[in-house]
Amino acid sequence: MSEIEANIPSTTQTTAGHPREGLLRMDRMPHIWCPSCGIGPTLSAFLIALEKSNLNLDKVAVVSGIGCTGRVAGYVKLDSFHTTHGRPIPFATGLKLANPELKVVVFSGDGDLVAIGGNHLIHAARRNIDIVVICVNNFIYGMTGGQVAATTPETAICSTAPYGNFETPFNLPHLMDTCGAVYVARYTALDIRRLSNAILEAFNKKGFSFIEVIAPCATLYARLNRLGTGLDILKYYHDNSVIKHNADPRELEIKFQGPIIVGKFVDRERPTFLDAMNQRFKTVLGDKYQLYGMTDECVPEAVVEGGER
Numbered sequence: 001m002s003e004i005e006a007n008i009p010s011t012t013q014t015t016a017g018h019p020r021e022g023l024l025r026m027d028r029m030p031h032i033w034c035p036s037c038g039i040g041p042t043l044s045a046f047l048i049a050l051e052k053s054n055l056n057l058d059k060v061a062v063v064s065g066i067g068c069t070g071r072v073a074g075y076v077k078l079d080s081f082h083t084t085h086g087r088p089i090p091f092a093t094g095l096k097l098a099n100p101e102l103k104v105v106v107f108s109g110d111g112d113l114v115a116i117g118g119n120h121l122i123h124a125a126r127r128n129i130d131i132v133v134i135c136v137n138n139f140i141y142g143m144t145g146g147q148v149a150a151t152t153p154e155t156a157i158c159s160t161a162p163y164g165n166f167e168t169p170f171n172l173p174h175l176m177d178t179c180g181a182v183y184v185a186r187y188t189a190l191d192i193r194r195l196s197n198a199i200l201e202a203f204n205k206k207g208f209s210f211i212e213v214i215a216p217c218a219t220l221y222a223r224l225n226r227l228g229t230g231l232d233i234l235k236y237y238h239d240n241s242v243i244k245h246n247a248d249p250r251e252l253e254i255k256f257q258g259p260i261i262v263g264k265f266v267d268r269e270r271p272t273f274l275d276a277m278n279q280r281f282k283t284v285l286g287d288k289y290q291l292y293g294m295t296d297e298c299v300p301e302a303v304v305e306g307g308e309r
Ligand SMILES: Cc1ncc(C[n+]2csc(CCOP(=O)(O)OP(=O)(O)O)c2C)c(N)n1
Pocket: 066, 067, 068, 069, 070, 085, 108, 109, 110, 111, 112, 113, 136, 138, 140, 141, 142, 143, 144, 149
């Protein structure tokens, strides 16, 4: 060991291993992400939440689409699926409905989930499919060279918007709220503790949970917009994010380099897709119908006893 190495605290020495290597496919390291990209800290927050949860890891599945964030599925040591672009939600829906015991987590980018995959996202929220969606929003298509996204703030420069974006971006918490998501939160990739607590809370929630993570794309978004390094962006988050739990989702739009409101915005109860299906079939078919993916105790009494149309 060199003199310099001897002075490094033991937790950061390579011989100590990675603190979360039990949950990562270390044989796939080094990962593809750029230094100071926000995807890494978001993944850390997810793994911390998993460690704190009482979930049986044999029953946790991670689904990603295509993009830099989509690579998460390949690095986690869990049952994971790297699906086609824009399709992690249908894949996750199928997985959950085929095996309701699974805790299914979709972990993907804003382009993947909200642009090409937008239709699937809104319908999964409407149906209240019991899955957790973690959406890394870096305001740009990272993997393919910095094209404008459905979340790019107005006036921000992208490779396909060299004079600045002029389209109105989605306000994702508002979109998810109006579609019926039961849990909606937003944090930045700097808020690891709050983010991991939100993910933990979403694990315990029955229904469609959506967590938006505002994350730096240091290589493209920051460079094209002259925002400095990923570290500069994290400093920006530190100085400009405002915690406002229960804020009106209509007021959560993000302006270019404006303040970022973070917090938990929606936490409601409503029947999941399977609850609604079981209730309806039991009501119409009575005892002929065998509940799917749940027991009698899980179905509201009025429906089990009533049998009315
Ligand atoms: C059907 C299809 N269309 C387009 C692409 C090209 N493509 C790959 S990733 C991507 C965008 C990814 O953006 P985002 O989801 O925001 O992820 P990031 O890389 O920023 O994490 C696109 C357009 C593709 N792979 N498949």
